[in-house]
Amino acid sequence: MMFKWLKRYMPRSLYGRALLILLLPVLTLQLVISISFIQRHFEGVTRQMTSTVLLELEYLTDEVAKARDDVALQVAVARIGAALELEVVMPAPPAPRDDGRLFYDLSGRAVIDALGEGLSHLRAIELIDNDQVIVWLEVPQGVMQVGFPRQRVSASNPHQLIVLIVVLGALLTFISSVFLRNQLRPIKRMSAAATAFGKGRTVPFSPTGAIEVRAAGMAFIDMRARIERQTQQRTLMLSGVSHDLRTPLTRLKLGLSMLDAEEAAPLEGDVDEMQRLIDGFLDFVRGDAGDDLEAVDIVDLVTEVVADFGRSGQAVTLRDVHGTEALDGPVQVRPMAIRRAMQNLVGNGLRYGRAVEVRLMIGERSLRITVEDDGPGIAPENRDEALRPFTRLDPSRNQDRGSGVGLGLAIVADIARAHGGMLRLGESAPLGGLKADLVLAR
Ligand SMILES: Nc1ncnc2c1ncn2[C@@H]1O[C@H](COP(=O)(O)OP(=O)(O)OP(=O)(O)O)[C@@H](O)[C@H]1O
Ligand SMILES: [Mg+2]
Structure with a gap:
Protein backbone atom coordinates (compact mmCIF):
# COMPACT_ATOMS: atom_id res chain seq x y z
CA MET A 1 0.00 0.00 0.00
CA MET A 2 0.99 3.56 -0.64
CA PHE A 3 0.27 4.72 2.89
CA LYS A 4 1.93 1.83 4.63
CA TRP A 5 4.62 4.04 6.12
CA LEU A 6 1.88 6.21 7.64
CA LYS A 7 0.89 3.29 9.82
CA ARG A 8 4.07 3.62 11.82
CA TYR A 9 3.07 7.10 12.91
CA MET A 10 -0.49 6.16 13.82
CA PRO A 11 -1.21 6.14 17.55
CA ARG A 12 -1.55 2.56 18.78
CA SER A 13 -4.33 2.95 21.30
CA LEU A 14 -7.98 3.25 20.37
CA TYR A 15 -8.13 6.47 22.36
CA GLY A 16 -5.28 8.03 20.40
CA ARG A 17 -6.79 7.02 17.08
CA ALA A 18 -10.24 8.29 17.93
CA LEU A 19 -8.73 11.59 19.03
CA LEU A 20 -6.80 11.82 15.78
CA ILE A 21 -9.93 11.19 13.72
CA LEU A 22 -11.57 13.98 15.66
CA LEU A 23 -8.68 16.42 15.54
CA LEU A 24 -7.63 16.09 11.91
CA PRO A 25 -10.77 17.69 10.42
CA VAL A 26 -10.71 20.46 13.04
CA LEU A 27 -7.09 21.27 12.34
CA THR A 28 -7.63 21.20 8.59
CA LEU A 29 -10.62 23.48 8.93
CA GLN A 30 -8.64 25.93 11.05
CA LEU A 31 -5.80 25.97 8.58
CA VAL A 32 -8.04 26.57 5.58
CA ILE A 33 -9.93 29.33 7.37
CA SER A 34 -6.77 31.02 8.59
CA ILE A 35 -5.10 31.01 5.21
CA SER A 36 -7.93 31.90 2.85
CA PHE A 37 -10.45 33.80 4.93
CA ILE A 38 -8.13 35.84 7.09
CA GLN A 39 -5.88 36.76 4.21
CA ARG A 40 -8.63 37.87 1.89
CA HIS A 41 -10.96 39.36 4.40
CA PHE A 42 -8.39 41.46 6.18
CA GLU A 43 -6.80 42.70 2.99
CA GLY A 44 -10.21 43.80 1.71
CA VAL A 45 -11.07 45.61 4.91
CA THR A 46 -7.65 47.23 5.02
CA ARG A 47 -7.98 48.58 1.49
CA GLN A 48 -11.38 50.07 2.22
CA MET A 49 -10.23 51.76 5.39
CA THR A 50 -7.07 53.00 3.75
CA SER A 51 -9.04 54.77 1.03
CA THR A 52 -10.71 56.99 3.67
CA VAL A 53 -7.37 58.03 5.09
CA LEU A 54 -6.12 58.63 1.56
CA LEU A 55 -8.74 61.34 1.06
CA GLU A 56 -7.70 63.04 4.28
CA LEU A 57 -4.04 62.94 3.31
CA GLU A 58 -4.84 64.33 -0.16
CA TYR A 59 -6.78 67.17 1.46
CA LEU A 60 -3.88 67.89 3.82
CA THR A 61 -1.29 68.02 1.03
CA ASP A 62 -3.56 70.23 -1.09
CA GLU A 63 -4.06 72.73 1.76
CA VAL A 64 -0.36 72.76 2.63
CA ALA A 65 0.56 73.35 -1.02
CA LYS A 66 -1.78 76.35 -1.10
CA ALA A 67 0.00 78.08 1.82
CA ARG A 68 1.80 81.22 0.58
CA ASP A 69 4.29 81.63 3.42
CA ASP A 70 5.69 79.84 6.44
CA VAL A 71 3.13 81.22 8.89
CA ALA A 72 0.20 80.21 6.70
CA LEU A 73 1.79 76.80 6.33
CA GLN A 74 2.10 76.28 10.09
CA VAL A 75 -1.51 77.49 10.58
CA ALA A 76 -2.80 75.07 7.95
CA VAL A 77 -0.79 72.20 9.44
CA ALA A 78 -2.05 72.92 12.96
CA ARG A 79 -5.69 73.40 11.90
CA ILE A 80 -6.03 70.37 9.66
CA GLY A 81 -3.84 68.15 11.81
CA ALA A 82 -6.05 68.84 14.82
CA ALA A 83 -9.30 68.40 12.86
CA LEU A 84 -8.33 65.12 11.23
CA GLU A 85 -6.29 63.83 14.18
CA LEU A 86 -3.08 63.56 12.22
CA GLU A 87 0.31 64.23 13.72
CA VAL A 88 2.03 66.46 11.19
CA VAL A 89 5.70 67.40 11.45
CA MET A 90 7.02 70.01 9.06
CA PRO A 91 9.87 70.16 8.22
CA ALA A 92 10.13 66.34 8.54
CA PRO A 93 12.93 64.26 10.07
CA PRO A 94 14.82 62.26 7.42
CA ALA A 95 12.83 59.51 5.74
CA PRO A 96 14.01 55.88 5.83
CA ARG A 97 15.39 54.40 2.63
CA ASP A 98 12.87 51.49 2.48
CA ASP A 99 9.31 50.95 3.60
CA GLY A 100 9.31 49.06 6.86
CA ARG A 101 6.98 46.60 8.57
CA LEU A 102 7.29 43.67 10.93
CA PHE A 103 7.60 40.34 9.10
CA TYR A 104 4.55 38.76 10.75
CA ASP A 105 2.39 41.83 10.06
CA LEU A 106 -0.02 40.24 7.58
CA SER A 107 -2.21 43.24 6.84
CA GLY A 108 0.77 45.63 6.85
CA ARG A 109 1.63 44.75 3.29
CA ALA A 110 -1.90 45.62 2.19
CA VAL A 111 -1.65 48.96 3.99
CA ILE A 112 1.63 49.83 2.29
CA ASP A 113 0.35 48.74 -1.13
CA ALA A 114 -2.88 50.71 -0.83
CA LEU A 115 -1.19 53.87 0.41
CA GLY A 116 1.50 53.59 -2.24
CA GLU A 117 -1.06 53.34 -5.03
CA GLY A 118 -3.25 56.17 -3.69
CA LEU A 119 -0.68 58.81 -2.75
CA SER A 120 1.00 60.59 -5.62
CA HIS A 121 3.67 62.37 -3.58
CA LEU A 122 4.72 59.54 -1.31
CA ARG A 123 8.36 59.30 -0.23
CA ALA A 124 8.25 56.46 2.35
CA ILE A 125 6.02 54.53 4.76
CA GLU A 126 6.90 53.03 8.09
CA LEU A 127 4.71 50.85 10.29
CA ILE A 128 5.88 50.93 13.87
CA ASP A 129 5.00 48.32 16.50
CA ASN A 130 1.75 47.47 14.83
CA ASP A 131 -0.02 50.55 16.18
CA GLN A 132 1.40 53.59 14.41
CA VAL A 133 1.64 54.47 10.72
CA ILE A 134 4.10 57.13 9.57
CA VAL A 135 4.25 58.44 6.01
CA TRP A 136 6.62 60.91 4.38
CA LEU A 137 4.93 63.12 1.75
CA GLU A 138 6.42 65.54 -0.72
CA VAL A 139 4.92 69.02 -0.82
CA PRO A 140 6.21 72.10 -2.71
CA GLN A 141 7.75 73.42 0.54
CA GLY A 142 9.74 70.23 1.26
CA VAL A 143 8.99 66.91 2.93
CA MET A 144 6.20 66.51 5.47
CA GLN A 145 5.88 63.69 8.00
CA VAL A 146 2.38 62.54 8.95
CA GLY A 147 1.57 60.00 11.66
CA PHE A 148 -1.73 58.39 12.60
CA PRO A 149 -2.92 55.35 14.57
CA ARG A 150 -2.88 52.02 12.82
CA GLN A 151 -6.53 51.33 13.69
CA ARG A 152 -7.55 53.87 11.08
CA VAL A 153 -6.19 51.82 8.20
CA SER A 154 -6.56 48.20 9.21
CA ALA A 155 -9.01 46.16 11.23
CA SER A 156 -7.71 45.38 14.68
CA ASN A 157 -5.11 42.68 14.91
CA PRO A 158 -5.86 39.63 12.75
CA HIS A 159 -3.73 37.52 15.11
CA GLN A 160 -6.49 37.76 17.61
CA LEU A 161 -8.73 35.70 15.39
CA ILE A 162 -6.06 33.03 15.00
CA VAL A 163 -5.53 32.95 18.73
CA LEU A 164 -9.27 32.67 19.22
CA ILE A 165 -9.51 29.78 16.77
CA VAL A 166 -6.63 27.94 18.39
CA VAL A 167 -8.02 28.42 21.88
CA LEU A 168 -11.46 27.30 20.73
CA GLY A 169 -9.92 24.30 18.99
CA ALA A 170 -8.09 23.33 22.16
CA LEU A 171 -11.27 23.69 24.18
CA LEU A 172 -13.23 21.51 21.72
CA THR A 173 -10.49 18.90 21.77
CA PHE A 174 -10.54 18.85 25.54
CA ILE A 175 -14.31 18.45 25.71
CA SER A 176 -14.35 15.69 23.12
CA SER A 177 -11.46 13.89 24.79
CA VAL A 178 -13.43 13.79 28.02
CA PHE A 179 -16.41 12.29 26.18
CA LEU A 180 -14.17 9.89 24.30
CA ARG A 181 -12.57 8.66 27.48
CA ASN A 182 -15.99 7.85 28.89
CA GLN A 183 -16.99 6.03 25.72
CA LEU A 184 -13.84 3.96 25.65
CA ARG A 185 -13.84 2.99 29.32
CA PRO A 186 -16.39 0.14 28.91
CA ILE A 187 -14.25 -1.36 26.13
CA LYS A 188 -11.20 -1.21 28.35
CA ARG A 189 -13.08 -2.84 31.21
CA MET A 190 -14.32 -5.63 28.99
CA SER A 191 -10.83 -6.22 27.70
CA ALA A 192 -9.58 -6.47 31.29
CA ALA A 193 -12.33 -8.96 32.20
CA ALA A 194 -11.56 -11.08 29.13
CA THR A 195 -7.83 -11.04 29.90
CA ALA A 196 -8.50 -12.10 33.48
CA PHE A 197 -10.80 -14.91 32.33
CA GLY A 198 -8.08 -16.10 29.99
CA LYS A 199 -5.88 -16.45 33.06
CA GLY A 200 -8.55 -18.46 34.82
CA ARG A 201 -9.91 -15.61 36.93
CA THR A 202 -13.53 -14.59 36.94
CA VAL A 203 -13.75 -10.90 37.80
CA PRO A 204 -17.05 -9.08 38.28
CA PHE A 205 -18.06 -7.31 35.09
CA SER A 206 -21.26 -5.59 34.02
CA PRO A 207 -21.66 -4.25 30.49
CA THR A 208 -22.06 -0.48 30.15
CA GLY A 209 -21.68 2.13 27.44
CA ALA A 210 -23.03 2.44 23.89
CA ILE A 211 -25.43 -0.21 22.54
CA GLU A 212 -22.80 -1.99 20.46
CA VAL A 213 -20.26 -2.09 23.26
CA ARG A 214 -22.91 -3.26 25.70
CA ALA A 215 -23.95 -6.01 23.29
CA ALA A 216 -20.36 -7.20 23.05
CA GLY A 217 -20.14 -7.16 26.84
CA MET A 218 -23.33 -9.23 27.12
CA ALA A 219 -22.00 -11.70 24.59
CA PHE A 220 -18.78 -12.00 26.59
CA ILE A 221 -20.70 -12.67 29.81
CA ASP A 222 -22.83 -15.33 28.11
CA MET A 223 -19.76 -16.96 26.68
CA ARG A 224 -17.97 -16.92 30.00
CA ALA A 225 -20.97 -18.46 31.77
CA ARG A 226 -21.25 -21.21 29.14
CA ILE A 227 -17.58 -22.12 29.42
CA GLU A 228 -17.84 -22.23 33.19
CA ARG A 229 -20.95 -24.40 33.01
CA GLN A 230 -19.28 -26.78 30.59
CA THR A 231 -16.20 -27.18 32.74
CA GLN A 232 -18.36 -27.84 35.74
CA GLN A 233 -20.45 -30.42 33.90
CA ARG A 234 -17.39 -32.22 32.61
CA THR A 235 -15.88 -32.32 36.07
CA LEU A 236 -19.08 -33.57 37.64
CA MET A 237 -19.65 -36.24 35.04
CA LEU A 238 -16.13 -37.60 35.01
CA SER A 239 -15.76 -37.65 38.75
CA GLY A 240 -19.18 -39.30 39.02
CA VAL A 241 -18.19 -42.08 36.63
CA SER A 242 -14.83 -42.60 38.30
CA HIS A 243 -16.36 -42.66 41.70
CA ASP A 244 -19.11 -45.09 40.78
CA LEU A 245 -16.58 -47.49 39.26
CA ARG A 246 -14.70 -47.71 42.51
CA THR A 247 -17.35 -49.62 44.43
CA PRO A 248 -17.67 -52.55 41.99
CA LEU A 249 -13.87 -52.64 41.74
CA THR A 250 -13.53 -52.96 45.48
CA ARG A 251 -16.12 -55.76 45.42
CA LEU A 252 -14.17 -57.49 42.65
CA LYS A 253 -11.00 -57.30 44.68
CA LEU A 254 -12.76 -58.75 47.66
CA GLY A 255 -14.08 -61.59 45.54
CA LEU A 256 -10.64 -62.29 44.10
CA SER A 257 -9.08 -62.56 47.54
CA MET A 258 -11.44 -65.51 48.20
CA LEU A 259 -10.05 -67.42 45.23
CA ASP A 260 -6.96 -69.53 44.89
CA ALA A 261 -3.98 -67.19 45.23
CA GLU A 262 -2.14 -68.47 42.15
CA GLU A 263 -5.12 -68.12 39.83
CA ALA A 264 -6.13 -64.76 41.24
CA ALA A 265 -2.72 -63.04 41.08
CA PRO A 266 -2.88 -61.83 37.40
CA LEU A 267 -6.47 -60.78 37.86
CA GLU A 268 -5.57 -58.83 40.94
CA GLY A 269 -2.86 -57.11 38.90
CA ASP A 270 -5.54 -56.09 36.37
CA VAL A 271 -7.78 -54.76 39.07
CA ASP A 272 -4.91 -52.78 40.54
CA GLU A 273 -4.21 -51.32 37.13
CA MET A 274 -7.83 -50.31 36.77
CA GLN A 275 -7.73 -48.73 40.18
CA ARG A 276 -4.70 -46.69 39.16
CA LEU A 277 -6.39 -45.60 35.97
CA ILE A 278 -9.39 -44.40 37.88
CA ASP A 279 -7.23 -42.53 40.37
CA GLY A 280 -5.42 -40.87 37.48
CA PHE A 281 -8.75 -40.00 35.93
CA LEU A 282 -9.93 -38.38 39.11
CA ASP A 283 -6.72 -36.41 39.29
CA PHE A 284 -7.17 -35.22 35.75
CA VAL A 285 -10.69 -34.11 36.39
CA ARG A 286 -9.74 -32.28 39.54
CA GLY A 287 -6.98 -30.53 37.61
CA ASP A 288 -8.61 -27.16 37.11
N1 LIG B 1 10.89 -36.71 32.02
C1 LIG B 1 10.61 -37.51 30.99
N2 LIG B 1 11.59 -38.12 30.30
C2 LIG B 1 11.28 -38.93 29.27
N3 LIG B 1 10.05 -39.20 28.85
C3 LIG B 1 9.03 -38.62 29.50
C4 LIG B 1 9.25 -37.75 30.59
N4 LIG B 1 8.07 -37.32 31.03
C5 LIG B 1 7.14 -37.91 30.25
N5 LIG B 1 7.71 -38.67 29.33
C6 LIG B 1 7.01 -39.46 28.30
O1 LIG B 1 5.74 -38.86 28.07
C7 LIG B 1 4.71 -39.78 28.33
C8 LIG B 1 3.52 -39.06 28.93
O2 LIG B 1 3.86 -38.60 30.24
P1 LIG B 1 2.75 -38.45 31.33
O3 LIG B 1 3.35 -37.91 32.55
O4 LIG B 1 1.64 -37.72 30.69
O5 LIG B 1 2.26 -39.94 31.57
P2 LIG B 1 2.93 -41.06 32.44
O6 LIG B 1 4.08 -40.52 33.19
O7 LIG B 1 3.20 -42.19 31.51
O8 LIG B 1 1.76 -41.45 33.37
P3 LIG B 1 1.21 -40.68 34.65
O9 LIG B 1 -0.18 -40.35 34.31
O10 LIG B 1 1.34 -41.64 35.78
O11 LIG B 1 2.04 -39.45 34.82
C9 LIG B 1 5.31 -40.80 29.22
O12 LIG B 1 4.70 -42.06 29.03
C10 LIG B 1 6.76 -40.85 28.79
O13 LIG B 1 6.94 -41.74 27.71
MG1 LIG C 1 3.86 -38.89 34.48
Missing part, protein backbone atom coordinates in the same frame (compact mmCIF):
# COMPACT_ATOMS: atom_id res chain seq x y z
CA ALA A 289 -11.57 -27.41 39.43
CA GLY A 290 -9.43 -28.29 42.43
CA ASP A 291 -8.93 -25.08 44.34
CA ASP A 292 -9.39 -21.37 44.15
CA LEU A 293 -6.91 -18.63 43.47
CA GLU A 294 -4.89 -17.70 46.51
CA ALA A 295 -2.17 -15.21 47.23
CA VAL A 296 0.88 -17.35 47.90
CA ASP A 297 4.60 -16.87 48.23
CA ILE A 298 5.67 -18.68 45.10
CA VAL A 299 9.27 -19.12 46.25
CA ASP A 300 8.10 -20.85 49.42
CA LEU A 301 5.71 -23.08 47.48
CA VAL A 302 8.38 -24.28 45.04
CA THR A 303 10.94 -24.75 47.80
CA GLU A 304 8.45 -26.83 49.79
CA VAL A 305 7.60 -29.18 46.93
CA VAL A 306 11.29 -29.77 46.23
CA ALA A 307 11.99 -30.31 49.95
CA ASP A 308 9.18 -32.90 50.16
CA PHE A 309 10.87 -34.97 47.45
CA GLY A 310 14.23 -34.50 49.16
CA ARG A 311 12.88 -35.78 52.45
CA SER A 312 11.85 -39.06 50.86
CA GLY A 313 15.41 -39.49 49.65
CA GLN A 314 14.89 -38.49 46.00
CA ALA A 315 17.58 -36.67 44.00
CA VAL A 316 15.70 -33.41 43.46
CA THR A 317 17.45 -30.06 43.82
CA LEU A 318 16.29 -26.48 43.58
CA ARG A 319 19.04 -25.07 41.38
CA ASP A 320 18.14 -21.46 40.98
CA VAL A 321 15.59 -18.85 41.94
CA HIS A 322 15.84 -15.94 39.55
CA GLY A 323 14.21 -12.52 39.49
CA THR A 324 12.94 -12.21 43.06
CA GLU A 325 13.34 -8.45 42.68
CA ALA A 326 10.40 -8.50 40.23
CA LEU A 327 8.32 -9.94 43.06
CA ASP A 328 6.41 -7.52 45.24
CA GLY A 329 4.61 -9.78 47.68
CA PRO A 330 2.53 -12.87 46.99
CA VAL A 331 1.22 -13.93 43.56
CA GLN A 332 -2.24 -15.19 42.66
CA VAL A 333 -2.18 -18.91 41.84
CA ARG A 334 -4.06 -22.12 42.67
CA PRO A 335 -1.55 -23.58 45.14
CA MET A 336 -2.84 -27.18 45.08
CA ALA A 337 -2.82 -27.24 41.32
CA ILE A 338 0.71 -25.83 41.11
CA ARG A 339 1.84 -28.39 43.69
CA ARG A 340 0.32 -31.22 41.68
CA ALA A 341 1.78 -29.93 38.43
CA MET A 342 5.24 -29.84 39.97
CA GLN A 343 4.79 -33.28 41.51
CA ASN A 344 3.82 -34.67 38.10
CA LEU A 345 6.81 -33.12 36.37
CA VAL A 346 9.31 -34.09 39.03
CA GLY A 347 7.70 -37.55 39.29
CA ASN A 348 8.18 -38.02 35.54
CA GLY A 349 11.76 -36.89 35.81
CA LEU A 350 12.46 -39.41 38.56
CA ARG A 351 10.62 -42.18 36.76
CA TYR A 352 12.38 -41.72 33.42
CA GLY A 353 15.66 -40.36 34.74
CA ARG A 354 17.63 -40.38 37.98
CA ALA A 355 18.30 -36.79 39.00
CA VAL A 356 15.98 -33.79 38.72
CA GLU A 357 16.73 -30.06 38.87
CA VAL A 358 14.16 -27.37 39.43
CA ARG A 359 14.48 -23.68 38.56
CA LEU A 360 12.16 -20.77 39.25
CA MET A 361 12.19 -17.64 37.09
CA ILE A 362 10.12 -14.65 38.09
CA GLY A 363 9.38 -12.10 35.39
CA GLU A 364 7.33 -8.91 35.25
CA ARG A 365 4.35 -10.63 33.67
CA SER A 366 4.99 -14.34 34.11
CA LEU A 367 6.43 -17.08 36.29
CA ARG A 368 8.40 -19.99 34.93
CA ILE A 369 9.03 -23.23 36.77
CA THR A 370 11.54 -25.36 34.92
CA VAL A 371 11.97 -29.08 35.70
CA GLU A 372 14.90 -30.90 34.08
CA ASP A 373 16.11 -34.48 34.32
CA ASP A 374 18.91 -36.71 33.02
CA GLY A 375 16.65 -39.31 31.39
CA PRO A 376 16.20 -40.08 27.69
CA GLY A 377 14.05 -37.01 27.08
CA ILE A 378 11.30 -36.80 24.48
CA ALA A 379 12.10 -36.42 20.78
CA PRO A 380 10.82 -33.11 19.35
CA GLU A 381 8.31 -34.85 17.07
CA ASN A 382 6.74 -36.65 20.05
CA ARG A 383 6.36 -33.67 22.35
CA ASP A 384 2.89 -32.63 21.22
CA GLU A 385 1.78 -36.23 21.46
CA ALA A 386 3.11 -36.58 25.02
CA LEU A 387 0.91 -33.71 26.20
CA ARG A 388 -2.29 -35.45 25.11
CA PRO A 389 -4.24 -37.39 27.72
CA PHE A 390 -3.75 -41.16 27.86
CA THR A 391 -0.62 -41.20 25.76
CA ARG A 392 2.36 -43.19 26.90
CA LEU A 393 5.28 -42.98 24.56
CA ASP A 394 7.53 -45.86 23.69
CA PRO A 395 6.08 -48.42 26.11
CA SER A 396 9.26 -50.53 26.06
CA ARG A 397 11.28 -48.06 28.07
CA ASN A 398 8.51 -47.54 30.58
CA GLN A 399 8.00 -51.15 31.53
CA ASP A 400 10.57 -51.55 34.23
CA ARG A 401 9.57 -48.21 35.78
CA GLY A 402 5.97 -49.15 36.31
CA SER A 403 3.60 -47.92 33.66
CA GLY A 404 1.72 -44.70 34.17
CA VAL A 405 -1.73 -43.79 32.98
CA GLY A 406 -0.46 -41.20 30.53
CA LEU A 407 -2.32 -38.33 32.13
CA GLY A 408 0.51 -36.58 34.03
CA LEU A 409 1.60 -34.12 31.35
CA ALA A 410 -1.98 -33.50 30.21
CA ILE A 411 -2.87 -32.49 33.76
CA VAL A 412 0.11 -30.14 33.93
CA ALA A 413 -0.79 -28.57 30.58
CA ASP A 414 -4.35 -28.08 31.82
CA ILE A 415 -3.14 -26.42 35.01
CA ALA A 416 -0.85 -24.13 33.01
CA ARG A 417 -3.77 -23.09 30.79
CA ALA A 418 -5.96 -22.41 33.80
CA HIS A 419 -3.25 -19.97 34.90
CA GLY A 420 -3.15 -18.24 31.52
CA GLY A 421 0.11 -19.96 30.68
CA MET A 422 1.42 -23.04 28.94
CA LEU A 423 3.60 -26.11 29.28
CA ARG A 424 6.61 -26.23 26.97
CA LEU A 425 8.76 -29.31 26.48
CA GLY A 426 12.37 -29.14 25.37
CA GLU A 427 15.76 -30.65 25.86
CA SER A 428 17.73 -30.00 29.02
CA ALA A 429 21.11 -28.48 28.23
CA PRO A 430 22.87 -29.30 31.52
CA LEU A 431 21.37 -32.76 32.12
CA GLY A 432 20.53 -34.07 28.64
CA GLY A 433 17.06 -35.27 29.50
CA LEU A 434 13.67 -33.62 29.28
CA LYS A 435 13.19 -29.97 30.12
CA ALA A 436 9.65 -28.98 31.05
CA ASP A 437 8.84 -25.28 31.29
CA LEU A 438 5.70 -24.53 33.25
CA VAL A 439 4.89 -20.93 32.34
CA LEU A 440 2.23 -19.09 34.36
CA ALA A 441 0.80 -15.63 33.85
CA ARG A 442 1.07 -13.29 36.81
